[in-house]
Amino acid sequence: MTTDREKRANKYKGWQIFRDKKPPFEWRAYHRKSREKVDCSKFEPYxxxxxxxxxxxxELYKVKDAxxxxxxxxxxxxRASPRFQKRATRTKSDYQKxxxxxxxxxDTPLEKFTRSFVAKMRDRAEMKKGFRFANYVRSVISLLFSWGLEYDYTKFNxxxxxxxxxxxxxxxxxxxxxxxxxxxAVLEAFPLxxxxxxxxxxxxxxxxxxxLALPKTAVGAAGIDTRRGKTGQAVYLPFISQLADAMAAVPKHDAITLCANSRGKPWTYNGFSTNWDRIKKKLEESGAVQPGLTLKGLRHTVATILREMGMDYATIQLVLGHATEAMARHYSRRADMTAQATVTMVNFEAELNRRKTKVVKPGN
Structure with a gap:
């Protein structure tokens, strides 16, 4: 079995990554051949x-050109275009996969890419990695060829x-x-x-x-002023008292982010999710929560509650920072389905009761 050390060595082959042995114990990362370095204060190692x-x-120092x-x-x-460079870090990572x-x-020539060729690639991706990845493959190929059309690298999509x-x-x-x-249940189980x-x-x-990455500077007297990392959409929301109370209850820290871990350092996604998985498992075992709970599901929760309150899709789009109203519809679809089903069943029950009164009893 491959150890974590071996996986890391393969992943960062050609790099020298280490931490100073003396205070302030700064991280350093150098590309061995070019000696180009990574700013570890900006890009936290690993x-x-x-x-x-x-x-x-x-990519800059690849010997073989495409x-x-x-x-x-x-x-x-x-990848070298301004279009790609403007994408969020997470989006770039998803594209890179x-x-x-x-x-x-x-090395396949672009003229070999036909509709059937792409369909077969989608099918192969589905068999190997599931339908979500297959659809993402199709989407990324589409955006590649669409971008290529603008610069005459491709003739069609x-x-x-x-x-x-x-x-x-x-x-x-x-x-x-x-x-x-x-x-x-989750709020009660979470440490401060x-x-x-x-x-x-x-x-x-x-x-x-x-x-986790929200900077302290995003919070002012009027509330939170930030942008969604994935879409870049602006989000302006007032400060809620329960969040203010939670912030007042945690020790002060010097991290540039609003939230910090138990050591007063910015959270990493892996660090937070590891703790979350541990807590969730205990709650599932006790029956306090049902399986299938995800942190991402809280976005759907907010959208669902807003829709149940009667908010329109444009308002939900504004609050969630969606780029399109269609996404607001997607996130709040369960509320719409519940409301429609509730009205239908109430009407169905009323219809059954109405029909019951029309039944003629035997002998009458």
Whole structure:
């Protein structure tokens, strides 16, 4: 079995990464061949942002250039473009997973990409990694060729008319909304230093990574002023008293982020999720929460509650920082389904009662 040390060595091959042995124990990372370094104060070692910076520098110093007119060339051109550089770190990472998966066919000429070729790639991705990844592969290929059209690297978009892989009918809903009881149970089980980021997700519908990375400067007297990391959409929301109380209850810290771990340092996503998984497991075992609870599900929870309150989709889009109203509809669809089903069943019951009065009793 491959050890964590071996995995890390393979992942950062060609790099020298170490921490000073004397205070202030700063991290340092150097590309061995070029001696280009990573700013470890900006990109914390072994985080997602650090990995993306490592990958960016590795790409700059690749010996082999992609062949002209191939998929590899298109990917390389796109990765170097302002369009890609403007994407959020998480989005870049998601794109890179697809680029890595496409690596075996990167020498394929662009003219070989037809609608059927892309459909077969989607099917292969579905068999290997599931329907969600398959649809993401199709989406990334589409955006690549669409971008290529603008710069005359491609002549058409072969993925444009390729359908999505079907979602398995027996698959549970991903990131389902939390019940009120589950929200209360988790809040009660969380230690004080973990409550502020949870409340940012629970009340402000921030993505887990956005909540953990929220800087202190984003909070003012009027409330929270930030942007969603994934879409870049602005989010302006008033400060809720329960979050203020939670912040007052935790020890003061010098981290640049609003929330900090038990050591007073900024949370990493892996660090927070590890603690969350441990707490969730205990709550599931006790029956306090049902299986399938995710931090991302809190965004769906906020959208569902807002819709149940009668808020329109434009308002939900504003609060959640969605780029489109369609996403607001998607996140609040359970509330719509519940409301529609409730009205239908009430009317159905009334109809049954009406019919009951029309039944003629025998002998009358």
């Amino acid at each position: 985080t997602l942002a650090f990995d993306m910076e490592i990958h960016r520098i590795n 062949k002209p007119g191939t998929l590899g060339m298109l990917i390389k051109k796109y 697809v680029f890595d998966w496409l690596k075996p066919i990167e 072969p993925a444009e008319d390729v359908g999505l892989a079907e979602r398995p009918k027996d698959l549970p809903d991903a990131n389902r909304p939390w019940t009120d009881a589950e929200r209360e 230093h973990m409550r502020p980021p949870l409340l940012l997700m629970m009340f402000y519908a921030l993505d887990p990574q956005d909540a």
